[in-house]
Each structure stands twice: as structure tokens, then as C-alpha cells.
Amino acid sequence: MAAPVESPEIRDEQWAACVARREESPEQRRTAQDALRTLYDRHAPSLLAFLAARVPRDDVEDVHQAIWERVWERLPDSFHTGNFRAWLFQVARNYLIDRSRRRRPELLAAEHEAFLADGRGDDPAELLVERERRDLLRGCLMRLEAPLAEVVRSRLAGEEYGSICRRMKITTPQAHKMLHRAKNLLHACVNKPDR
Amino acid sequence: MKLHLLDIPDDAEALAEWLEDRLLGPDLGEVIAEFFAIYDAEEDGATLDQVLHGRTSRVLEQGLHDLPPAMLGALLRRPKLLLELQRRALSEGGGVWRRRPIDPRVHEAANRGRRLLDAWLEAPTELNDAPRMAPPRSRPDRPNTGFWRQTLTASLASAACAVLAVFVLEMFLAGDEPRAVSQSPAAAAAGWGWMQDESLSGADTASGHLLQLAGAAEEWFHRRPDTAPAVGRRIGEFRQGCTQLILAEHDPLAEADRAWLRERCRAWAGELDANLSALESGADPQAVLAEADETVTRLIGALRARADGLADSPPAHKS
Structure with missing residues (x-):
């Protein structure tokens, strides 16, 4: 044994x-x-x-x-x-x-x-050891066109594409494209050389 | 700046794995900050158990891959709960949480910490292996910090061989004449620790330079103030030494080591500033002193560990 x-x-x-x-x-x-x-x-x-x-x-x-x-x-x-x-x-x-x-x-x-x-x-903000990151990203998100920002927020909050597309009256390929564009813009914004 | 949320997978199974990696890695704080930026987190007071609908035990054993996408989304919308989930997964989790590979950055940090721990454990003990004696002014609720500090206290409490050891240490640090542990007013006015010019110069090698700084820092333990003004003065003087160290040239060090030293000293200085602030706000002086003891003990360990790593390096050439 x-x-x-x-x-x-x-x-x-x-x-x-x-x-x-x-x-x-x-x-x-x-x-x-x-x-x-x-x-x-x-x-x-x-x-x-x-x-x-x-x-x-x-x-x-x-x-x-x-x-x-x-x-x-x-x-x-x-x-x-x-x-x-x-x-x-x-x-x-x-x-x-x-x-x-x-x-x-x-x-x-x-x-x-x-x-x-x-x-x-x-106060959730007090939890943040990365407050600067939050504020930077928040600022960049505000610079996005409203539909792009909405797709980003909805998708990252876990909403299904089907639900997003019905609500925004867009097709799934359009939603994919918008999300991709939004991510590229956010990445470029947070990494601007003058930051 | 890398945005972690840009890497969130679309697929639910991949999302579960992605989230598990974030929970076990060094980026969860950044991820949570990004979640707070993206949307207003739901503050409905829901607990982790409520959001997971009674599946918490299963999650702690099997991970997140079985969770429905809606439940994963509910977690992401409540980023604070990710912190609780992380704590429980790390402290209670079994199975899948223990088997996941370690993030290389965490692995490297653990290796660095291991070297510091080794240096701390291997710090010289009392000369004759006698059982440790209690520190002369022990306080039951005072954290007994620092292997080095226990050693010095035990030595001072023993016989002449310990006093001799202290005099030898003082001669090494001063370079010229021996000083008693209780400094004369003139000697005190001339500065101690890093405020002494000789503590910041004179070494030929990078390793020697860092060891010299560690030795100077050890003078912190030569006085044990017990009133708030005295504790404040002692911390302030050591803090002033940090400024001297940050502004010094450190000729024997390579640029990377100088940058490391200045960055660490700023961090240590910040901790000492916090100690002073606490003291000024009415905190118990002995508790504040104990916290400062911890900081100084750690910085001595860090300097010695860095010196060990540079032991075979030739002196730097200043560019």
C-alpha cells in the first residue's frame, strides 16, 4: 500500500x-x-x-x-x-x-x-495604487468619438456583441471594426511622446 | 504604457484564463485602474459569493473557466471584488491556482527577495553562540525587528567582547579615532551615518562603496531615543543623510547602480517621511522608532545584497 x-x-x-x-x-x-x-x-x-x-x-x-x-x-x-x-x-x-x-x-x-x-x-479611488493610469486612460476615453467609446465600455464590461449591436443598431463586423479602432486610438493616446 | 484591457480576449474561455493570469501576476492593480477608467464600477454592495451565486468554493478549487460569460462580466464590472478574489485564490485556492505557471516578473522579484532574505539571515550573530539575551529595553508590544538589531542589542548586553566589537566597528566606520557608542556632543554635531562625508567616499570598488554605506547606516542603531522629540530628531537626521546620499557622486558605482541607489534612497526617504508624519500626528514614539528600525534594517540588507552581487565587478569609470 x-x-x-x-x-x-x-x-x-x-x-x-x-x-x-x-x-x-x-x-x-x-x-x-x-x-x-x-x-x-x-x-x-x-x-x-x-x-x-x-x-x-x-x-x-x-x-x-x-x-x-x-x-x-x-x-x-x-x-x-x-x-x-x-x-x-x-x-x-x-x-x-x-x-x-x-x-x-x-x-x-x-x-x-x-x-x-x-x-x-x-471610495474605490482610494484603492488605486495606479491612480495616474486610471486618470490617463479616462482622459483618452473621453477623446474618443461617442460610439467608439460605447463599444469599448460595453464590450469590456462583458456585454455580448449581439446585445451591443442590437442596441447600437450596427452589424457585428462593424462592432468588431469599431472596437479594433478604439483600441488603437486608446493605445496611441496613452503612449503619446509628450506624456 | 501597456494597456492590459486592450488584450482582453473576446472568447469566454480565453477570458477566464486571461483573468486568472492577471489575478496571479503583478498587473492586477493596473488592470483594476483601467476598469475604473473604462466605466463606473457597480457599487451595489454585492459580495463575491453573491456575484458567483454560491460557486466560490468551486472557483477557489477549479478556477474561473466554468463560469458563465455573464458571471465573468459581473466580476469585471465590480473590480473591487477582483481584489478579494485574488486574496482568496492566493491564500486559500487549491488545484488550478497552485498549478498555474508563475509570471516571470514575479519569479525574478522572488529571486531578488530570496537573495535579500539570505543576506538578512546570514548577518553575523553574537560572537560566542550563547543563547540570545533579551534586549535591554524590551517592550512587549514593540515589534522586534531586524536580525541585525537583535544581534547588536544582544552584544551590547553581554560582556567586554561585545563592547570591543562595537569599538572595532566604530573604528572601521570613522577611519581615524575610536568613538564610544554614546557620541560626544562635538561628534554628534559633526554628523553621523550618511551625513559624514567619509561615508560617501573613499571606497575603491562598487561593492566596497555599498558596504561602506551599509556600515554608515548601521550607526542608526547606536542611539535609542525614547521621547517623541528625540525620535523625531533621530529620524530627521537619518533622513537628511538620505538627501546627502541622493546628491552624492558615488564615483565607484556604474550608472545603473547609481540610479538604483538613488531610486531606493528616495523610496526609503519616503518611508522615513511617513514615520515623521505619524510622529507629528501623535503616534507612539516607540512604535514609530520600531517602524523606522524596520526601514533601516531593510535598506542595510538591500545595500549588502547589492554589494554581494557586485563583489567581482571592477570599479566604474565615470563617463
């Missing part, structure tokens, strides 16, 4: 337990460092993707490193058993809340959590 395959969660838990025992001896410390490296290799890409949507691009890698330092420091006391990945993302969220609180101390705690961009903030 084949040996049961350990789930990734169980392996993570074992590595985390190694990290937690780092003070037992110098040898255990070295083992713990290797265990942290293993956990890093397994989870860094996911964490980086998470941070990239919530932190300015230039700060992502710094924040990422700070979170792993917190993992090393806090794991012995605040992670015992369970899903390491879920704990890691909670550490990341708490770090982002603390960071947001430093930058906007006038906000209430609940608002800081909302800024963490799980989609529950009152």
Missing part, C-alpha cells in the same frame, strides 16, 4: 515548526533558517502578486521583505498549527494595515482595513 501523500499544508506546518524551534541550539537555528527559505520559496510568488495590487510598484519588494522578516520574528509566538499560507497572508494584511495607519493616522481603524482593498472601502 502506498504511503499517504502529505498535503502541502502539512509540509508547511512542519517547516513552520522548525522555524519556531530555532532557539533550541545553533544547529536548530541553521535548520530554522533553511526552513524559512523553503517556506519563502513556496509562498513568495503568491505573496508578491498580492502585494503588487495593493502597494506602489516601487515599494513592493521592500514591503515583501519586511513581511518575511515579521514572519521570522513572530512565527514562534503567533503561529502554532494550521494553515501557514493563511497565516502568512494575515501577517501581510496586518503589515499593510500598519503601513496604511502610518501614512494616514487620521483614519479610523476600520477605514485602514478597508484600504487594504478587499473591496470594502467606501
Whole structure:
């Protein structure tokens, strides 16, 4: 009978337990460092993707490193058993809340959590780490002829071509052509040399 | 500027795959910004579970390819929910989410971070492998940041060999006469860290130059202010050093490394500015100091890691 395959969660838990025992001896410390490296290799890409949507691009890698330092420091006391990945993302969220609180101390705690961009903030614009991109594209969209803009908006909102064509009284080939032209114009507009 | 929305596939199956790639890659923030530009996002308060009509668990296990086009469209019209979906897919998702290939840019960033983590973990520990001692002024709720800072605190709390280590470090940094960890008023007035001219010049190699900067930055930990004015002054002085660093010539560095250094220093300076702002707004000085400790520890790690990468490079010729 084949040996049961350990789930990734169980392996993570074992590595985390190694990290937690780092003070037992110098040898255990070295083992713990290797265990942290293993956990890093397994989870860094996911964490980086998470941070990239919530932190300015230039700060992502710094924040990422700070979170792993917190993992090393806090794991012995605040992670015992369970899903390491879920704990890691909670550490990341708490770090982002603390960071947001430093930058906007006038906000209430609940608002800081909302800024963490799980989609529950009152002002969607505040979620945006790419506000400039939004504003630039919005400006270019306003410069499009109205029918072209409507096709772009409708299609990118997931509306079927059939529905768009009936509403705008155009044929499907016309809709395709308009969308193609609109995309080219938007691309040219956002990439104008004087920007 | 690349517009991600221009690449949205027409086909529903391809759209699901496209969206999964955005959720797992580094561009989701840009994609969401573009969605907000294209149309007024629907703010009906619908939750992810409501938009997915009870299919959330299945999506977290199997991805988006089974979703009807109308449901995908409903997600796209509520870009905020994409952030929640991303978080859940990354932290809870199984199956297809774990098997998707990693975006090369994320992979490269992870590799860079791994080098920084290695450098941080390999930072010198106490001289005699004795069990770590608690920092002399530990505060239960104060984040114990930085491997380097723990090491220095433990060394100071131990016997003469640790004090000797500090004097040796000071001699290395100063180049001339030894200084005690507690600087005399005259020495303090002359500047510390990057405000010292000798910290920004004198090295022959790029690697040596960056290590010299890292060593100067470590002087941050030589004083532990405990009042708001003192913390503010300390952060302000280090921040002033950032300006000196940004404006310096950095002759031993190649242009790419100079650009990297200045860009990073601006980012670190921004974090210190945020610390000062928080302090001025009434934040706890020790909490602010701990945050600044984290920033300084990271920048020291970044400088050392960059120096490691340049260890075999010849000195740059200034063009």
C-alpha cells in the first residue's frame, strides 16, 4: 500500500515548526533558517502578486521583505498549527494595515482595513495604487468619438456583441471594426511622446 | 504604457484564463485602474459569493473557466471584488491556482527577495553562540525587528567582547579615532551615518562603496531615543543623510547602480517621511522608532545584497 501523500499544508506546518524551534541550539537555528527559505520559496510568488495590487510598484519588494522578516520574528509566538499560507497572508494584511495607519493616522481603524482593498472601502479611488493610469486612460476615453467609446465600455464590461449591436443598431463586423479602432486610438493616446 | 484591457480576449474561455493570469501576476492593480477608467464600477454592495451565486468554493478549487460569460462580466464590472478574489485564490485556492505557471516578473522579484532574505539571515550573530539575551529595553508590544538589531542589542548586553566589537566597528566606520557608542556632543554635531562625508567616499570598488554605506547606516542603531522629540530628531537626521546620499557622486558605482541607489534612497526617504508624519500626528514614539528600525534594517540588507552581487565587478569609470 502506498504511503499517504502529505498535503502541502502539512509540509508547511512542519517547516513552520522548525522555524519556531530555532532557539533550541545553533544547529536548530541553521535548520530554522533553511526552513524559512523553503517556506519563502513556496509562498513568495503568491505573496508578491498580492502585494503588487495593493502597494506602489516601487515599494513592493521592500514591503515583501519586511513581511518575511515579521514572519521570522513572530512565527514562534503567533503561529502554532494550521494553515501557514493563511497565516502568512494575515501577517501581510496586518503589515499593510500598519503601513496604511502610518501614512494616514487620521483614519479610523476600520477605514485602514478597508484600504487594504478587499473591496470594502467606501471610495474605490482610494484603492488605486495606479491612480495616474486610471486618470490617463479616462482622459483618452473621453477623446474618443461617442460610439467608439460605447463599444469599448460595453464590450469590456462583458456585454455580448449581439446585445451591443442590437442596441447600437450596427452589424457585428462593424462592432468588431469599431472596437479594433478604439483600441488603437486608446493605445496611441496613452503612449503619446509628450506624456 | 501597456494597456492590459486592450488584450482582453473576446472568447469566454480565453477570458477566464486571461483573468486568472492577471489575478496571479503583478498587473492586477493596473488592470483594476483601467476598469475604473473604462466605466463606473457597480457599487451595489454585492459580495463575491453573491456575484458567483454560491460557486466560490468551486472557483477557489477549479478556477474561473466554468463560469458563465455573464458571471465573468459581473466580476469585471465590480473590480473591487477582483481584489478579494485574488486574496482568496492566493491564500486559500487549491488545484488550478497552485498549478498555474508563475509570471516571470514575479519569479525574478522572488529571486531578488530570496537573495535579500539570505543576506538578512546570514548577518553575523553574537560572537560566542550563547543563547540570545533579551534586549535591554524590551517592550512587549514593540515589534522586534531586524536580525541585525537583535544581534547588536544582544552584544551590547553581554560582556567586554561585545563592547570591543562595537569599538572595532566604530573604528572601521570613522577611519581615524575610536568613538564610544554614546557620541560626544562635538561628534554628534559633526554628523553621523550618511551625513559624514567619509561615508560617501573613499571606497575603491562598487561593492566596497555599498558596504561602506551599509556600515554608515548601521550607526542608526547606536542611539535609542525614547521621547517623541528625540525620535523625531533621530529620524530627521537619518533622513537628511538620505538627501546627502541622493546628491552624492558615488564615483565607484556604474550608472545603473547609481540610479538604483538613488531610486531606493528616495523610496526609503519616503518611508522615513511617513514615520515623521505619524510622529507629528501623535503616534507612539516607540512604535514609530520600531517602524523606522524596520526601514533601516531593510535598506542595510538591500545595500549588502547589492554589494554581494557586485563583489567581482571592477570599479566604474565615470563617463
